[in-house]
Amino acid sequence: MSPRPTARRPRPDAARRDPSTTRSPAAVRRGPTARRRAARTGQYLALLGYLVFLAFPLLWLVSTAFKPPRELASLHPGWIPDHPTLDNFRQAFEEQPLLRSAGNSLIVSLAAAVISVVIVTPMAYVMARHHRSSLSRAATGWIVVSQAFPFVLVIIPLFLVLKEVRLIDSLSGLIMVYVVWSLPFALWMLAGYARAVPRELEEAAAVDGAGRLRVLISVTMPLLTPGIVATALFAFITAWNEFFFALVLLKSPRKQTMPIILTHFIGTEGVADLGPLAAASLLATLPSLVLFAFIQRRITSGTLAGAVKH
Amino acid sequence: MRRRTLLAASATGALLSGCAPERRRATGGRITLRFQSLAWQRESVVANKQLVGEWNAAHPDIRVEYVQGSWDGVHDQLLTSFEGGEAPDIIHDATDDLADFAYGGYLADLTDLLPRRLKAEIPPRTWQTATFDGGVHGVPFLQEPRVLIANRTLLERARVRIPTPERPWSWAEFEDAAEELTRDGTYGVAWPLKEPVSATLNLSLSTGGKVFHRGADGKVTVRFDPADQRVPRVIHDQLGGDRTAARTTLGMGGSDTLPGFFGGKYAMVPLGFSYRQQITQQAPKGFAWTVLPSPAGPGGDQRQGVSPQTLSIAADSPYQREAARFIDFLLRPPHMVRLARGDWMLPTGRTALRDPALRTRRHGWATGTALAGQLRPAPAQTVRGYPEWKDKVATPSLQEYYSGAIGMGELRERLVDDGNLVLARYQR
Numbered sequence: 001m002s003p004r005p006t007a008r009r010p011r012p013d014a015a016r017r018d019p020s021t022t023r024s025p026a027a028v029r030r031g032p033t034a035r036r037r038a039a040r041t042g043q044y045l046a047l048l049g050y051l052v053f054l055a056f057p058l059l060w061l062v063s064t065a066f067k068p069p070r071e072l073a074s075l076h077p078g079w080i081p082d083h084p085t086l087d088n089f090r091q092a093f094e095e096q097p098l099l100r101s102a103g104n105s106l107i108v109s110l111a112a113a114v115i116s117v118v119i120v121t122p123m124a125y126v127m128a129r130h131h132r133s134s135l136s137r138a139a140t141g142w143i144v145v146s147q148a149f150p151f152v153l154v155i156i157p158l159f160l161v162l163k164e165v166r167l168i169d170s171l172s173g174l175i176m177v178y179v180v181w182s183l184p185f186a187l188w189m190l191a192g193y194a195r196a197v198p199r200e201l202e203e204a205a206a207v208d209g210a211g212r213l214r215v216l217i218s219v220t221m222p223l224l225t226p227g228i229v230a231t232a233l234f235a236f237i238t239a240w241n242e243f244f245f246a247l248v249l250l251k252s253p254r255k256q257t258m259p260i261i262l263t264h265f266i267g268t269e270g271v272a273d274l275g276p277l278a279a280a281s282l283l284a285t286l287p288s289l290v291l292f293a294f295i296q297r298r299i300t301s302g303t304l305a306g307a308v309k310h
Numbered sequence: 311m312r313r314r315t316l317l318a319a320s321a322t323g324a325l326l327s328g329c330a331p332e333r334r335r336a337t338g339g340r341i342t343l344r345f346q347s348l349a350w351q352r353e354s355v356v357a358n359k360q361l362v363g364e365w366n367a368a369h370p371d372i373r374v375e376y377v378q379g380s381w382d383g384v385h386d387q388l389l390t391s392f393e394g395g396e397a398p399d400i401i402h403d404a405t406d407d408l409a410d411f412a413y414g415g416y417l418a419d420l421t422d423l424l425p426r427r428l429k430a431e432i433p434p435r436t437w438q439t440a441t442f443d444g445g446v447h448g449v450p451f452l453q454e455p456r457v458l459i460a461n462r463t464l465l466e467r468a469r470v471r472i473p474t475p476e477r478p479w480s481w482a483e484f485e486d487a488a489e490e491l492t493r494d495g496t497y498g499v500a501w502p503l504k505e506p507v508s509a510t511l512n513l514s515l516s517t518g519g520k521v522f523h524r525g526a527d528g529k530v531t532v533r534f535d536p537a538d539q540r541v542p543r544v545i546h547d548q549l550g551g552d553r554t555a556a557r558t559t560l561g562m563g564g565s566d567t568l569p570g571f572f573g574g575k576y577a578m579v580p581l582g583f584s585y586r587q588q589i590t591q592q593a594p595k596g597f598a599w600t601v602l603p604s605p606a607g608p609g610g611d612q613r614q615g616v617s618p619q620t621l622s623i624a625a626d627s628p629y630q631r632e633a634a635r636f637i638d639f640l641l642r643p644p645h646m647v648r649l650a651r652g653d654w655m656l657p658t659g660r661t662a663l664r665d666p667a668l669r670t671r672r673h674g675w676a677t678g679t680a681l682a683g684q685l686r687p688a689p690a691q692t693v694r695g696y697p698e699w700k701d702k703v704a705t706p707s708l709q710e711y712y713s714g715a716i717g718m719g720e721l722r723e724r725l726v727d728d729g730n731l732v733l734a735r736y737q738r
Contacts, residue, residue, distance in 0.1 A: 070592055163394045244383065247380070271563070
């Protein structure tokens with residue numbers, strides 16, 4: 001629905017100040033509308049520019065994946081391959097176990113996402129409802145501190161701990177690491193969503209006779225769904241893309257995840273088998289894209305808009 | 311208590327995904343060795359896997375499991391594996407990455423493990439590249455010289471003398487040739503200097519450059535004498551003086567220069583010998599290219615530094631003798647030739663180097679094999695603290711020098727003064 005134009009009354013002294021700029025009432029009515037349209041056009045252009053900026057690497061990846069080797073080394077590369085080929089995909093599948101590694105990545109990422117959400121949801125709710133408590137403050141402190149440690153600092157102690165419990169070279173061990181690694185940020189993220197759920201809605205349900213559990217299940221959880229989905233997506237993508245822990249913790253070729261397999265197309269001094277690498281990378285981005293396409297509707301904000309009148 | 315908690319966590323994890331950890335074991339007299347290979351080019355992976363298959367067929371009681379590793383992040387991955395006692399038995403790496411592992415006691419000394427045949431097959435100067443504190447911690451088996459890949463059409467049009475391994479260009483002749491080749495929007499040369507340190511140091515051997523000097527007390531110091539300055543000065547002058555080298559390639563890796571090379575923007579590109587594989591794959595149809603030896607120093611000195619690829623054995627491996635037998639099998643001359651051809655590199659073995667397949671003029675193989683006798687350990691090979699000196703001091707300083715931001719005096723000061731501070735920390 002387009003916004004309704006609002007006429008602004010001309011100031012009585014305007015014409016007196018500059019007769020040459022005196023506008024008819026119709027022009028005065030059009031003025032703000034035209035400005036608004038121009039602003040809207042500008043916004044759309046900026047958005048388009050941003051989308052192009054975001055999409056550029058993906059589109060280039062698609063283009064590269066279908067180019068034969070000679071076009072990859074062209075001085076003036078184009079967007080559309082002159083001689084599109086599926087050879088890069090064939091070569092990627094022939095040389096590396098892409099399906100098996102994708103399966104491993106899927107197991108690890110889905111498990112990490114589900115476990116993270118299961119752990120984080122009640123914690124986030126408590127943090128949001130008791131944000132002044134010392135427990136909540138301690139949790140916030142933990143989140144901040146946990147982000148300060150780089151991978152390389154924790155990897156050796158982590159390796160030794162996992163070795164002690166015989167979880168080296170195991171997808172279970174990797175899942176545990178991913179859950180622990182994504183937990184602080186996921187908690188911080190979901191606590192933000194939980195804080196946005198108005199307490200008044202829970203109180204209204206309680207007044208209507210709903211018990212604590214009923215309020216949580218029928219009122220809070222549905223309103224928290226976008227946050228839970230976003231958190232799960234965050235945990236999934238973090239695990240799906242993670243390289244270093246998987247590189248260090250997995251030994252058997254059969255257990256390697258997708259990011260590890262992708263590096264097998266890269267040699268010394270950064271030399272890469274570009275075509276197959278692009279083809280494999282394109283395949284690696286698909287699950288995230290598909291997942292996002294399915295659940296983006298649930299992430300859209302505004303579920304709570306107008307829920308409470310202040 | 312802590313142990314119980316960890317075990318409980320382990321059990322939970324195993325239940326969640328149903329993927330129990332797998333352990334290497336020796337059962338019923340059968341041994342399993344884990345071989346982590348960093349081979350990545352298709353032909354090379356195929357050659358490695360075939361050889362492992364042949365070994366397994368012939369040795370049912372010593373099974374080798376091929377583990378595909380990656381050059382990307384291999385140092386951190388190996389370090390963690392060593393620390394955790396989970397390293398592969400047989401480790402593929404390169405000599406410039408071995409120093410920390412060798413000095414750290416993570417790699418077995420192979421002196422008494424390797425058969426006499428293999429020891430005699432590889433020249434002593436090549437063994438030096440993997441010798442640390444008197445112990446041999448890797449078998450150097452593949453190496454690559456830096457060569458000039460040139461556009462043959464442009465060379466012939468410019469009517470410059472085509473250098474050969476027997477009669478290479480001097481550095482002065484190389485500068486003249488680059489000048490002759492610079493015309494009509496074409497640069498004589500493109501120096502891919504994203505990683506300027508190894509290229510500079512390795513080529514500087516031809517002019518007598520050493521940079522790292524070991525004193526009588528065994529301590530290493532950095533110097534940057536006139537002999538060390540010759541090659542950097544040539545590159546600097548080509549980039550900023552006579553403009554015979556393209557400045558745009560300063561931040562590029564070797565592969566990045568190839569589109570410009572194929573498009574006629576650059577007449578010559580100094581690259582590793584193995585880049586020929588990419589060139590054969592990507593060059594436009596009809597594109598004529600050739601492999602030239604790198605320029606020589608005074609008296610036709612063609613020495614240059616290399617960091618060969620190696621096979622090592624983990625010090626923790628309980629099956630070191632069996633691992634050494636596998637390495638010996640993998641590096642028999644015909645096998646070494648297969649590995650070399652797969653990686654488009656040169657084998658280190660004397661017999662392998664004589665193989666006719668590596669003596670052909672096709673794809674410049676003959677030029678490379680003719681240079682094999684001139685390859686020496688890269689100057690920094692066994693220096694502790696070299697990686698830090700390279701990353702924190704030499705790389706930014708050389709990049710600034712080549713871009714014209716600093717002069718030779720400032721470069722020397724940084725490499726020597728800052729560099730010696732870094733090395734001193736490793737030699738206390």
